[in-house]
Amino acid sequence: MRRRRGCPAVLVLHGDLDRARRLEASCLSMWTATQIEPDGFDYGAQRPTDLAYPLRPEIIESAWYLNRATGDPAHREMGQRFFDDIVKYCRTEGGYATLANVVTKEQDDAMPSFxxxxxxKYLYLLFAEPANVDLRDVVFTTEAHPLRRNR
Structure with a gap:
């Protein structure tokens, strides 16, 4: 079964913290199975169905939203793990590379602008002081650009 991207963050914004936590836990389970996030995953078989890792932000974005909503340090700990694994498997001499295969950790020659x-940006926000961004005043676009809310 292919997972949907960004759902935990959307659930947090909707106020459904219980489902957001459970979905983020399943995302962590998926990450743990291959030590980095495959682009598709069969939860029943506990194996990736799409071996690529294109450096997507959604799992980290969700950890940030959950951390902000709950204050639970487990979400920062998840973020630290995500960061450490990205550095370990995707770092190159000139930046970071997508992975062609999360099992073998074979890198592609690409670093998407996102x-x-x-x-x-979401990794920075996850570890920055909460006062840096007040979600009552700011909303993020799909490209993680903050826009001031008009009150």
Whole structure:
């Protein structure tokens, strides 16, 4: 079964923290199975169905939203694990690379711009002081750009 991206963050914004936590836990289970996030995963068989890792931000974005909503340090710990694994398996001499295969950790020669614009931004936000962004005043676009809310 292929997972849907970004759902835990959307559930947090909707106020459904219980389902958001459970879905984020399943995302962590998927990450743990291959030490990094495959682009598709069969939860029943506990194996990847799409072996690529294109440096997507959604799992980290969800950890940030859950951390902000709950204050539970487990979400920062997840983020630290995500960061450490990205550095371990995707770091190159000139930046970061997508993975062609999460099992063998074979790298592709690509670093999508959303990695800088979103993935690293959500990692920064996850470990920054909460006062840096007040979600009552700001909403993020799909590219993680903050827009001030009009009150």
């Amino acid at each position: 990695f800088l614009a979103e993935t690293l």
